[in-house]
Amino acid sequence: MHLRIHGFLAFVLGICITVWVCMFVSDAQQHNLRTSFQRDTDKIARDTSVRLQTYFDTLLSIKGMYAVRNGNVSRAEFNHYVHELRLAERYPGFQAIQFVRVVPAAQLPAFAAGVRADTSLLAEGYPQFALHPAAVRDPHYIIEYNEPMVGNESAFGLDLAALPPHKRALEMGRDSNLIIATERITLVQDASGQPGFVARAPVYRNGPVDTVEQRRAALIGFVAIVFRVNNLMREVIDSPMLAHMSIQIHDGGYLRDDVPLPATVDTLMYDSAGKIGSGARALPLPGLTTQATFNVGERRWLVQFQGHAGTRYSSGDLRIGLIAAAGTLISALIAMLLVASQRNSALAGQLRRDIAEREKTEAALVQTQHGLERSLDELAAQKANAELAHRDLTLVLATLKQAQANLITSEKMASLGALVAGIAHELNTPIGNSLLTATALSDMVAEFDRKLADGGVKKSALDAHLHDARTACAIIASSLSRAAELITSFKQVAVDQTSGQRRRFLLAGVVGDVLATFAAQLRRANCEVVVEVPEQLEFDSYPGSVSQVLSNLINNAMLHAFEGRNSGMIRLRAVAQGNGQAQIEFSDDGVGMSARTLHQIFDPFFTTKMGQGGSGLGMNIVYNIVTGVLHGTIAIQSEPGQGTTVTLVLPLVAPVRDGGEGEGEGQGAGQDLRRAALTQP
Numbered sequence: 001m002h003l004r005i006h007g008f009l010a011f012v013l014g015i016c017i018t019v020w021v022c023m024f025v026s027d028a029q030q031h032n033l034r035t036s037f038q039r040d041t042d043k044i045a046r047d048t049s050v051r052l053q054t055y056f057d058t059l060l061s062i063k064g065m066y067a068v069r070n071g072n073v074s075r076a077e078f079n080h081y082v083h084e085l086r087l088a089e090r091y092p093g094f095q096a097i098q099f100v101r102v103v104p105a106a107q108l109p110a111f112a113a114g115v116r117a118d119t120s121l122l123a124e125g126y127p128q129f130a131l132h133p134a135a136v137r138d139p140h141y142i143i144e145y146n147e148p149m150v151g152n153e154s155a156f157g158l159d160l161a162a163l164p165p166h167k168r169a170l171e172m173g174r175d176s177n178l179i180i181a182t183e184r185i186t187l188v189q190d191a192s193g194q195p196g197f198v199a200r201a202p203v204y205r206n207g208p209v210d211t212v213e214q215r216r217a218a219l220i221g222f223v224a225i226v227f228r229v230n231n232l233m234r235e236v237i238d239s240p241m242l243a244h245m246s247i248q249i250h251d252g253g254y255l256r257d258d259v260p261l262p263a264t265v266d267t268l269m270y271d272s273a274g275k276i277g278s279g280a281r282a283l284p285l286p287g288l289t290t291q292a293t294f295n296v297g298e299r300r301w302l303v304q305f306q307g308h309a310g311t312r313y314s315s316g317d318l319r320i321g322l323i324a325a326a327g328t329l330i331s332a333l334i335a336m337l338l339v340a341s342q343r344n345s346a347l348a349g350q351l352r353r354d355i356a357e358r359e360k361t362e363a364a365l366v367q368t369q370h371g372l373e374r375s376l377d378e379l380a381a382q383k384a385n386a387e388l389a390h391r392d393l394t395l396v397l398a399t400l401k402q403a404q405a406n407l408i409t410s411e412k413m414a415s416l417g418a419l420v421a422g423i424a425h426e427l428n429t430p431i432g433n434s435l436l437t438a439t440a441l442s443d444m445v446a447e448f449d450r451k452l453a454d455g456g457v458k459k460s461a462l463d464a465h466l467h468d469a470r471t472a473c474a475i476i477a478s479s480l481s482r483a484a485e486l487i488t489s490f491k492q493v494a495v496d497q498t499s500g501q502r503r504r505f506l507l508a509g510v511v512g513d514v515l516a517t518f519a520a521q522l523r524r525a526n527c528e529v530v531v532e533v534p535e536q537l538e539f540d541s542y543p544g545s546v547s548q549v550l551s552n553l554i555n556n557a558m559l560h561a562f563e564g565r566n567s568g569m570i571r572l573r574a575v576a577q578g579n580g581q582a583q584i585e586f587s588d589d590g591v592g593m594s595a596r597t598l599h600q601i602f603d604p605f606f607t608t609k610m611g612q613g614g615s616g617l618g619m620n621i622v623y624n625i626v627t628g629v630l631h632g633t634i635a636i637q638s639e640p641g642q643g644t645t646v647t648l649v650l651p652l653v654a655p656v657r658d659g660g661e662g663e664g665e666g667q668g669a670g671q672d673l674r675r676a677a678l679t680q681p
Helices: 002-068 075-085 105-116 164-176 212-218 229-236 239-243 317-370 376-453 459-492 507-517 519-524 543-561 595-600 618-629 668-677
Strands: 094-103 140-147 195-204 219-228 245-254 268-271 289-296 299-307 503-506 527-532 538-541 568-576 581-588 633-638 644-651
Touching: 002 075, 002 094, 002 195, 002 219, 002 229, 002 245, 002 289, 002 299, 002 317, 075 140, 094 105, 094 195, 094 229, 105 140, 140 164, 140 219, 164 195, 164 212, 164 219, 195 212, 195 229, 195 268, 212 219, 219 229, 229 245, 229 268, 239 245, 376 459, 503 507, 507 519, 507 527, 507 543, 507 568, 519 527, 538 543, 538 644, 543 568, 543 581, 543 618, 543 644, 618 633
Parallel strands: 527 568
Antiparallel strands: 094 140, 094 219, 195 219, 245 268, 245 299, 289 299, 503 538, 568 581, 581 644, 633 644
């Protein structure tokens, strides 16, 4: 039966280790997946931003050419300049580069006749010039130059003033002197209906353009670059990457608009999964979803990334399954080997006992044969001596067992006495104050009852009685609250490592909550608090334990650091380190500590304010929480008159607690660790 129990325990232990290894491998794989996914999305976002900036820089270079020529650029010069840029070879992905001329309504017939009379257009492959759509607008925004012309013939002569999305973008660019992009549009030269947009930069006559009125008066036209979003993104994103992630781009409206546009089918600019507005999409892997925001010509572009299962973002379930199967098989083999080994050991022991018994039997037979000559009296004497020795040994064994029981009882009673003495010493004052105040309150009630029975009570006497009763109740509540805090502190000394709610949280939020609870006390103490905690510093740990540590440090500083002073300053600083940890520094400009106090700071029941509100447990609780629950380190630096600095180094992701961690850890050897921690920088 014992052999089976041992084998079963070995198997269970092996299964537990296997489960832990599987969880560890799963967490590591998830971390690697998220890191790889973030790296890929950052690259795509960076490449997209760089490519768009390159196109916009090209617009500015063409605008510079117009500025040098004071707007007098012929079609041949425009064609030659665009050709020399070689954008189609170096940065493909755009549809066309255009020049949009501003034409007042009164000059429209002369402008159209002049363009038609330019015979060089037909030689360059331009189609017959025709204004479209026909509309009465003032001014008109006519697409005059269009490169390349092949594939963009329908845009030649287009009056953008008749198209509200284009007109709004043109007017915004005219008044702001910025590159302005349109909303999602369907290009007139694109029969497929794919989403597109146009980015335009205004061109002015030489002169001042500092005000809106000056810009409107000096406006000549716009240089523009036309995009089909699918073509643009196809040049930016590596095609193999789209097999592992899906990308959607939504137009969020102009930056100057207070409310961004919601992400709908109407604002969808690009969808890597297929046709815009198509059916169901593959579900993303947990944790592989992120988004980024671009400024594209003063418009918000919201880019959403989703990673999918595949060779690049493999969930690793097969590897974990193999580990689980191998761990289970190894555990079973170890259990079987242990059972077989113990069974062999038992059989060998039984065989040795049988051999020894047989040797004893043979020796006894020999002795019997050689001792037949001994007398019966000698045998009786030997028997009596043996019985006497057995009784003596029995008495000695009983005495030893009793002594052992007495020692155990003495140790238990000594420990219990020390604990009871400590608790009684700390609770005596608040409970005694409560009892004294309750007795005084009872006497006041009796006196008030007597006055009431004698013929009534004056208002002044009633007010005085109520004032005294409120004061007594406040004293009782304060004393009992102090006693409750002491009892809670005693319970926290052991730092129960199986309790506490774990979750993801922002350190700045926890710090703000803790400081809010101490706001009144800090104001009364005239204490300034300086917080330097990054807003995005996130932990996956135990926020309750972190709050307890910060609360104890603030209490300790207010009780000890600013003695004899009417003001002080506390500084709380946090910074993320590159090894998955964060460093938190809590410092004050108080009176500091001596070398002896610094040496004993973490000892339980050690305080320099015994009898004055200090329990001697605050820093002991801080040490046990930091090292036991949060799995971090703590170090203190202080000199008399130089203030105190407490440095905590905590993991951003706290290790999973093991139920097997014993109370012995952090007691004997932990005293030496606390001494060494005081000298750490």
